[in-house]
Amino acid sequence: MAEFWVFENRTHNYARIHRRTCCMCNDGRGMHTSSSGSNGHWHPTSSREEALRLAQQLGQLTINECDTCGGEAPDAALQCVT
Numbered sequence: 735m736a737e738f739w740v741f742e743n744r745t746h747n748y749a750r751i752h753r754r755t756c757c758m759c760n761d762g763r764g765m766h767t768s769s770s771g772s773n774g775h776w777h778p779t780s781s782r783e784e785a786l787r788l789a790q791q792l793g794q795l796t797i798n799e800c801d802t803c804g805g806e807a808p809d810a811a812l813q814c815v816t
């Protein structure tokens with residue numbers, strides 16, 4: 735089970751780390767279930783450390799963690815403001 739996902743955007747050259755439960759991630763399906771392809775790629779990982787390592791290996795210019803689920807956010811239900 736992938737607990738963390740790395741979202742790679744090859745158009746804007748960034749990689750962002752999400753928790754599985756994040757509404758932006760949605761278990762790697764993203765927010766838009768039908769558009770999982772053209773410029774975004776989801777990479778499953780089992781831990782935050784692995785996600786960071788993978789993100790660095792992708793070689794994107796920017797690596798950050800999701801504002802919604804990253805950093806110090808608790809594992810509790812994530813509030814997604816859209």
Ligand SMILES: [Zn+2]
Pocket residue numbers: 751752753756757758759800801802803804
């Ligand atoms: Zn997120």
